[in-house]
Amino acid sequence: MIQEPMPADPNAxxxxxxxxxxxxxxxxxxxxxxxxxxxxxxxSDVPFSLFNVIFDYKKSDQTDVVAEIMAITESYHERGMKCLWYTYSHDLDPAVIEALKSNGYVHTGKMAGMSLSLENGKFQIEEVPGLKIHTVHNEQEFDLFRQTFIAEYGLSEELEASVVRIFADDPDGKAEYYVAYLDDTAVGTLMTYGEGDVKGIYTVATLKAFRSRGIGSALVSRALCDMQTAGVKQAILQANAMGQRIYYKLGFKEELIIDFYSA
Structure with missing residues (x-):
């Protein structure tokens, strides 16, 4: 009997x-x-957009949604921070969108939420001449992961130091970090996080000087192989327009759109 693959779930x-x-x-x-x-x-008191975010919001029937969003937003502004607000296409509330606009939020971007079933077929790691991919196991390797990931952002030294602290060894084993080396130079990063049937792919980054060589695809395919070996049934990620092209080729499908609003 052929087992049906785990159905895609935007909420996952x-x-x-x-x-x-x-x-x-x-x-x-x-x-x-x-x-x-x-x-x-x-x-956060760190002026970095991804540290000051409303990831999920549900209004109640008794809520004055405009007033509540105003109060939430002011709590960020009082600390001198902008607020980034996420909405999800599969669970969209038009009243919330109107309330965001009433409070001065503007649409600043979007990403696709994508998924891939790992239950059928075997994934092969894509080969790139001279490329080696290793998982991170000690503090020296973590420092290399951090330096490589942050290299593209052009942040101030103070802000950079605050941002990279989010990456650390996970004693529970839910997080896995990867560094790609091209001829012994660290050129790319990837992290996975999750447990059970579903695991997410994050921080996929390739240094600009080394792009268009298949390094991102090789990193993702390595992570997919490792997930499949560990018994994970569904891989998920969020992708911008540039990244989507890579993920479509690997078999990922778009499940929802995440829109960003900022004020």
Missing amino acids: IRTNLLTTFDYFSTNNPLIWFKRTPTITRME
Whole structure:
């Protein structure tokens, strides 16, 4: 009897996103990750957009949604921070969108939430001449991962030091870090996070000077092979327009759109 693959679930993408950023917050004392029945948010005094985010919000029937979003936004502005707000195409509330606009939020970008079943077929690691991919196991390798990932962002030294603290060894084994080396030079990074049937792929980055050589695809295919070996049934990720081309070729499908609003 052929086993049917695990059905794609857009909520699994959102859930893994939230648990991953919760994990990041535990590594960095400058970040506070908060959950209530109506809102999941990240706050920080570090002026970095991904540290000051409303990841999930559910209005109640008794809520003045415009007033509540105003109060939430002001809590960020009082600390001198902008607020980034996520919405999800599979669970969209038009009243929330209108309330965001009423509070001065503007649409600043979007990503595709994508998934891939790992239950059928075997994945092969894509070969790139001279490329080696290793998992991270000690602090020296973590430093190399951090330096490679952050190299593209052009952040100030102070901000860079705050950002890279989110990457740390996970004693529970839910996080796995990868570094790609081309002729012994670190040129790319990838991280996976999750447990059970679903695992997410994050921090896929290739240094600009080494792009268009298949390094990103090789990193992702290596992670997929490792997931499949570990019994993971579904891989998920979030991708911008440039990354989507790579992931479509690997078999990923778009399950939802995540829109960003900023104020």
